[in-house]
Amino acid sequence: DAGVIQSPRHEVTEMGQEVTLRCKPISGHNSLFWYRQTMMRGLELLIYFNNNVPIDDSGMPEDRFSAKMPNASFSTLKIQPSEPRDSAVYFCASTHIAGGPYNEQFFGPGTRLTVL
Amino acid sequence: AQKITQTQPGMFVQEKEAVTLDCTYDTSDPSYGLFWYKQPSSGEMIFLIYQGSYDQQNATEGRYSLNFQKARKSANLVISASQLGDSAMYFCAMRERTRVYNQGGKLIFGQGTELSVKP
Numbered sequence: 001d002a003g004v005i006q007s008p009r010h011e012v013t014e015m016g017q018e019v020t021l022r023c024k025p026i027s028g029h030n031s032l033f034w035y036r037q038t039m040m041r042g043l044e045l046l047i048y049f050n051n052n053v054p055i056d057d058s059g060m061p062e063d064r065f066s067a068k069m070p071n072a073s074f075s076t077l078k079i080q081p082s083e084p085r086d087s088a089v090y091f092c093a094s095t096h097i098a099g100g101p102y103n104e105q106f107f108g109p110g111t112r113l114t115v116l
Numbered sequence: 117a118q119k120i121t122q123t124q125p126g127m128f129v130q131e132k133e134a135v136t137l138d139c140t141y142d143t144s145d146p147s148y149g150l151f152w153y154k155q156p157s158s159g160e161m162i163f164l165i166y167q168g169s170y171d172q173q174n175a176t177e178g179r180y181s182l183n184f185q186k187a188r189k190s191a192n193l194v195i196s197a198s199q200l201g202d203s204a205m206y207f208c209a210m211r212e213r214t215r216v217y218n219q220g221g222k223l224i225f226g227q228g229t230e231l232s233v234k235p
Contacts, residue, residue: 033222043207043225056222091161093223102149102168105211105223107161 004108012114018080021111025094033093034077082115118143122226129198137193137229139208148212150191155205203233
């Protein structure tokens with residue numbers, strides 16, 4: 001069974017450019033999370049969806065960040081325009097809602113973003 | 117506010133010995149889940165073990181066990197018989213029940229402990 005799939009694995013871009021990160025959750029999972037990992041702030045949630053509906057986007061830094069989940073098998077995180085401080089590893093994770101707080105989240109391999 | 121604290125930035129352990137990684141948490145919700153993840157140098161996040169707040173017994177998964185002390189709000193990870201491949205960052209995380217039943221919820225992570233296993 002395939003795990004969470006993220007693309008690209010690495011992205012290097014210049015300040016001001018648009019960046020789109022993609023995620024395919026595990027089939028059958030109906031909850032999807034976007035996390036960001038930096039040395040300064042550690043791992044923090046950006047946004048999560050249940051059944052394709054955004055539930056909590058309080059971690060989205062600012063209007064430059066947007067996320068969509070058009071269907072159960074695909075999500076995007078877009079940064080426009082990108083800035084050097086957006087450089088981080090972005091993880092997508094998925095799980096099933098049933099079970100409440102007790103289900104583990106399965107993480108994708110992450111996208112390492114570098115903004116020059 | 118919910119919070120996870122890992123007070124050990126780095127730990128060393130001799131191969132084949134046991135090691136305990138500390139984790140304390142803070143929450144006012146009676147229903148929550150506690151998780152440990154491993155992040156090797158390759159960067160992926162690997163789920164290791166979880167403990168539910170209502171579980172009566174400590175969780176175990178192979179060489180991993182969770183020393184859950186609810187009154188002290190601690191959930192320490194114990195790795196027995198350490199192996200060189202255990203060298204990695206280890207994150208403790210908590211997931212709370214949300215206001216709407218069965219809405220799942222985000223993971224709140226600690227800052228991590230870097231474990232180095234010496235041969």
